[in-house]
Amino acid sequence: MKVSQYYSNENVEWYNPMFNDYDIVYCSKIFNFTDNYKYPIKANKVYKGGSGYGLNNKLPKEIENCKPDYNLYAENYAMGFTTRGCIRNCPFCVVPEKEGKIKPVGDIYDFWEEQDKLKLLDNNLTAHDEQFKRILNQLIDEEIKVDFSQGLDIRLITPEKAKLLSKVKLWKQIHFAFDYPEIEEQVKEGIKILKNNGVKGYKMMFYVLIGYNTTKEQDLHRVRLLDDLGVDPFVMPYDKSENYQRNFARWVNHKAIFKSVSWENYRKT
């Protein structure tokens, strides 16, 4: 979207080699397991970007600093980053290697164009206290409905942050992660702080990574615990091709089934 904006004085369109020749083609790919485009790309110059192609390819500053072209996908919401990087080093995540330690890179006014809704792409906004406060206050003042799409860090929730979260308008549930069984006490404490400061349980959703380095018993314990604490678990299988991971995710993520059928009975079906 930023590339499209940068070339807004030219003819920008989706690649369609049947009908047109191109000077420049930009390809993007988020995941390294996504298939590459199968055919030779017909253009004078081809740029490939995104984590799927490698962790070092970055947009030049003059493109990175553009506002997104929201007409490209005809979306009715704003989206962008206000920080890059993260303070943690989760072994399954490319963010630390790709973006390094957390740093502010702007604020909502760099990409918001008065839309009602805004998707924040920050990987761990909670890890930067000042920026968290600044961005949350902007969202509250502008009365924008927000989706913290990459999740917030439950281990870093404080009463001050929880109060801000209780004031912001939500577009989607607030996403957190309970990937490691050993953070159980911090998860409980974080939920308690949020609830004590006005964030209701049904507004919280926790990603639960399975199939990476946890046992089936730990998986079941985490989703049951979250349910008991009045928040929604959402299972993320590390390897979707594995039967157990696929079935367990299907059971938990179908809320009506999760609430009415036990895992023991679901397994038998």
Ligand code: SF4
């Ligand atoms: S907290 Fe999130 S963004 Fe940070 S390293 Fe872990 S998975 Fe990646």
